[in-house]
Amino acid sequence: MLLLSSEFLKDFDVFIRERYPDLLQATGQHLILSGVALALGVLVAVPAGMLLAHYPAKWARTGAFGVANIFQTIPSLALLALLIPLFGIGTKPAILALFLYSLMPILRNTYTGFRSVDPAILESARGMGYGAAQRLMRIQFPLAFPYIMSGIRVTTVYIISWATLATLIGAGGLGQLIVSGIGVNKEELVVAGAAAAIVLALLADGVLGGIERRVARRAHPKAASK
Amino acid sequence: MIVFTGVKKQYDDGFQAIKNIDLEIKEGEITVLIGPSGCGKTTTMKLINRLIQPTGGSIRIQGRDIASLNPVELRRQIGYVIQNIGLFPHMTIAKNVGVVPRLLKWDKDKVERRVDELLGLVGLDPDTYRNRYPSELSGGQQQRIGVIRALAADPDVILMDEPFSALDPISREQLQDELVRLQQELRKTIVFVTHDMDEALKIADTIVLMKDGEIVQADRPERILRYPANDFVKSFIGKKRLQSAGTELVAPELAPSVDDVMVEQPATAFPSRGLAEAVKLMERRRVDTLLIVDKNRKLQGTVSIYNVLDQYAEENKTVADVMRPVEHTVPSGTSLAIALQLMSAKQLSNLAVVGEDNRFVGLITRGSVVRHMADLYASGSNGGDAYASVIV
Ligand SMILES: Nc1ncnc2c1ncn2[C@@H]1O[C@H](COP(=O)(O)OP(=O)(O)OP(=O)(O)O)[C@@H](O)[C@H]1O
Ligand SMILES: [Mg+2]
Numbered sequence: 031m032l033l034l035s036s037e038f039l040k041d042f043d044v045f046i047r048e049r050y051p052d053l054l055q056a057t058g059q060h061l062i063l064s065g066v067a068l069a070l071g072v073l074v075a076v077p078a079g080m081l082l083a084h085y086p087a088k089w090a091r092t093g094a095f096g097v098a099n100i101f102q103t104i105p106s107l108a109l110l111a112l113l114i115p116l117f118g119i120g121t122k123p124a125i126l127a128l129f130l131y132s133l134m135p136i137l138r139n140t141y142t143g144f145r146s147v148d149p150a151i152l153e154s155a156r157g158m159g160y161g162a163a164q165r166l167m168r169i170q171f172p173l174a175f176p177y178i179m180s181g182i183r184v185t186t187v188y189i190i191s192w193a194t195l196a197t198l199i200g201a202g203g204l205g206q207l208i209v210s211g212i213g214v215n216k217e218e219l220v221v222a223g224a225a226a227a228i229v230l231a232l233l234a235d236g237v238l239g240g241i242e243r244r245v246a247r248r249a250h251p252k253a254a255s256k
Numbered sequence: 257m258i259v260f261t262g263v264k265k266q267y268d269d270g271f272q273a274i275k276n277i278d279l280e281i282k283e284g285e286i287t288v289l290i291g292p293s294g295c296g297k298t299t300t301m302k303l304i305n306r307l308i309q310p311t312g313g314s315i316r317i318q319g320r321d322i323a324s325l326n327p328v329e330l331r332r333q334i335g336y337v338i339q340n341i342g343l344f345p346h347m348t349i350a351k352n353v354g355v356v357p358r359l360l361k362w363d364k365d366k367v368e369r370r371v372d373e374l375l376g377l378v379g380l381d382p383d384t385y386r387n388r389y390p391s392e393l394s395g396g397q398q399q400r401i402g403v404i405r406a407l408a409a410d411p412d413v414i415l416m417d418e419p420f421s422a423l424d425p426i427s428r429e430q431l432q433d434e435l436v437r438l439q440q441e442l443r444k445t446i447v448f449v450t451h452d453m454d455e456a457l458k459i460a461d462t463i464v465l466m467k468d469g470e471i472v473q474a475d476r477p478e479r480i481l482r483y484p485a486n487d488f489v490k491s492f493i494g495k496k497r498l499q500s501a502g503t504e505l506v507a508p509e510l511a512p513s514v515d516d517v518m519v520e521q522p523a524t525a526f527p528s529r530g531l532a533e534a535v536k537l538m539e540r541r542r543v544d545t546l547l548i549v550d551k552n553r554k555l556q557g558t559v560s561i562y563n564v565l566d567q568y569a570e571e572n573k574t575v576a577d578v579m580r581p582v583e584h585t586v587p588s589g590t591s592l593a594i595a596l597q598l599m600s601a602k603q604l605s606n607l608a609v610v611g612e613d614n615r616f617v618g619l620i621t622r623g624s625v626v627r628h629m630a631d632l633y634a635s636g637s638n639g640g641d642a643y644a645s646v647i648v
Contacts, residue, residue, distance in 0.1 A: 148342075150339075150340055151343075151345070153307070154338050154343075154344075155342075155344070156307060156331070157305055157331055157336035157415075158331060158332070158336055158355055158356055158359070158405075159328050159329070159330075159356060159359050160359065161328050164359075169344060173345070
């Protein structure tokens with residue numbers, strides 16, 4: 031296979047040494063794009079999911095899930111293209127698009143997590159004199175945390191992979207290496223860009239998984255040890 | 257004291273769950289709400305801590321109408337144990353037990369001391385259990401935690417909704433015993449919901465029998481057994497209990513105690529007797545069991561013919577070597593109803609009556625009960641059926 035031939039590997043090595051600074055810069059941009067989009071997604075979707083779970087008004091839930099679902103189903107290229115007339119090109123519309131994508135999975139998991147808390151436990155908390163806000167923060171949130179966290183993890187992996195498309199509206203990132211690699215027919219560029227995106231996704235998932243386990247071990251000793 | 261006056265509850269769907277309840281729950285007592293499923297026990301209980309708002313009437317605790325109190329603060333003053341316990345799975349046992357004290361902002365040391373004290377109270381070693389999670393405890397242990405969690409902030413009133421119903425019979429009985437023991441020290445006002453009549457009879461100071469959102473009868477257990485208000489109460493108590501309580505047969509003023517019925521000179525033997533002597537004694541007295549007492553007539557154990565024959569070949573053995581401990585006794589003065597209930601619950605063929613210092617005073621046997629009833633009936637009006645209805 032081409033990728034594994036020793037000649038390719040040697041060329042690749044040389045290439046990495048030469049283009050090292052470019053690679054680093056692209057990775058940095060990529061991280062910022064995904065990280066900011068994800069952070070915004072968490073800031074919006076987690077509280078929104080909590081609210082939806084707390085006030086079980088059917089219309090609000092249908093509306094919120096409907097909107098988030100629509101963003102989810104627009105093909106990513108199309109979404110980017112649609113954003114150009116509205117927000118121009120560059121980093122901001124790219125982050126906006128990625129942010130819109132992150133909403134649905136985080137929202138759904140947060141909502142599910144909060145709804146999954148045993149009503150008997152909530153009743154017991156109410157009966158012992160927890161106020162509404164205390165119940166939300168001290169009982170429901172910790173119990174829903176593993177759900178929320180797994181929503182965030184899944185989303186992170188998607189966002190990092192979708193962020194490679196952001197270069198199409200001039201936002202840079204690892205996608206830029208791939209696209210220009212295709213343009214000048216230089217495999218090393220394509221491979222380097224793709225590999226870096228994969229490593230980034232794996233690392234991010236690993237870090238979040240570590241956080242999740244640390245918190246979960248305190249919260250659910252049985253669940254974490256299995 | 258908790259007083260219900262004309263309390264009604266109609267749920268949003270129009271269902272009238274509580275029809276018109278007047279009830280006084282006495283201070284320092286265990287009041288048991290009992291009745292068929294759906295009769296409104298849980299609803300009645302939740303009205304007390306305002307988890308449910310009444311649609312009519314008022315509830316007063318110590319003279320104060322609870323409608324005028326802040327519900328969250330009210331609940332912190334009332335212990336609460338729900339069915340299936342409701343321990344918080346993400347908190348350690350110490351955190352769970354300390355929930356209400358923390359909500360009440362006790363300082364940390366005080367909460368910790370209180371938690372350890374409570375764990376000790378139900379026989380769980382604080383060092384072992386403090387940092388465990390609920391999922392790392394057995395069902396019975398979790399129930400104990402549920403109970404002490406409700407005691408944590410030392411509330412005067414505690415509500416318990418079928419707290420022991422999920423347990424196996426042995427653990428359940430253990431916890432009932434523990435509750436009765438704790439209550440003797442603590443003297444809380446406890447409202448306890450159950451659908452198990454045996455449980456009610458065991459722990460209740462007052463039983464409140466409900467049906468279709470109404471109270472059918474509220475009284476002392478002994479009086480409910482003796483004077484069931486109507487056929488519903490009778491069927492709920494069960495025929496067997498009524499018969500053993502003697503309702504059908506005996507006028508209340510003649511209600512017998514165990515002392516009236518027991519055999520006063522049953523076959524007893526000293527612990528130093530040999531096995532052959534024991535067999536001889538049984539033969540002479542025509543019994544299959546001997547009660548073993550020491551010189552001060554303190555009860556030591558019991559020996560059945562089977563225990564003796566098992567080891568009969570061993571010439572050097574005495575009855576002390578083969579006797580079994582006496583697991584159930586009743587104090588002199590106990591009502592016959594209670595003794596019979598114990599015998600039927602434990603499948604005992606006889607029951608020892610003891611005085612002070614475990615001194616043996618007599619023995620209730622099935623034969624002695626039948627003789628007693630027959631005597632009453634021979635002197636009473638409607639003769640013959642007595643045997644038939646007693647020997648069930
Ligand atoms: N939120 C509700 N809305 C409408 N009806 C209700 C509601 N909660 C309870 N009920 C009805 O009120 C009646 C009394 O309910 P409750 O829970 O007090 O019964 P219970 O005596 O505790 O029964 P169980 O022994 O089965 O626990 C039942 O018929 C029940 O269906
Ligand atoms: Mg109930």
